[in-house]
Amino acid sequence: MPHCHTLIERLRQRGYRITPQREMVIETIAHSGRHMSAEEVYEEVHRRAPSTTLSTVYRTLDFLVSEGLACKNDLGGGHVVYATIRHGPHLHLHCRRCGRVYQVELAPLLEELGRQTQERYGFTADLQHLSISGLCADCRET
Amino acid sequence: MPHCHTLIERLRQRGYRITPQREMVIETIAHSGRHMSAEEVYEEVHRRAPSTTLSTVYRTLDFLVSEGLACKNDLGGGHVVYATIRHGPHLHLHCRRCGRVYQVELAPLLEELGRQTQERYGFTADLQHLSISGLCADCRET
């Protein structure tokens, strides 16, 4: 997967050290193609290199976010997930029953929302990673 | 203020016991007219009746939510706030710098958003208390 190499290269260019731990964390979330909790990333990394600790995973994830290479999404209820950035602004639909996060495209509507909060209330909304809770189709039926 | 009496009456009618603690918690959030954290509610109640504990405040707030008389809003980053319900669906604009929560009216847009997530992804969004983070007008300038 080329995506993680890009990320690693970018960090190296910025003068950061690439440790095996960082590499594994990046590979893990970049590969997954979805949103993962720190714990999930830890499980994966820890399986590959058991000496890796959870605090290192937290530090690395926060580091990636601070470098603008990943996004941290707080879904509420103590459910925090991370993902590498690779797409433009999108909407996260978070199912409150099964916990899955669906990434969908509703750019025009989001842009309109941002425009209105700006014009009417002077509020600059962070809409790059807005997440909305609700019930997904699967969970609705049952 | 009549609002809290309504709430108390409703609980009494449903057969719950109205303790001084519950009364004070309800008065506090109903009076404030804004969103308060459990800690803030606790400070107020505790000043009036020092024997009241934080766990009672938590229990009472969750109780009000479960009875549908208050809403709990997780703004992310460990910032959880409560407010009595008295208005229809609204949008919470949460300033990530100063922490203030602005309640605004953008019903048509929200409805449109709900309609689209439903039609296109079968996702039933909880839009009664959607909160969006960003920067408010005051914090933007500085």
Place this chain on the structure above:
DNA sequence: TTTACTGCAAATAATTTGCAAAACT
């Protein structure tokens, strides 16, 4: 009187931090 509710203190859960040792570059 009955049993819902409270206070207390201890348990959780998720995340953060201090510090000395390890390891990128």
Place this chain on the structure above:
DNA sequence: AGTTTTGCAAATTATTTGCAGTAAA
């Protein structure tokens, strides 16, 4: 070599819970 990063264990923060006592109804 020199500084960044890690591991470990302990600290934090926000919230929850068990249990025995208190008090609404």
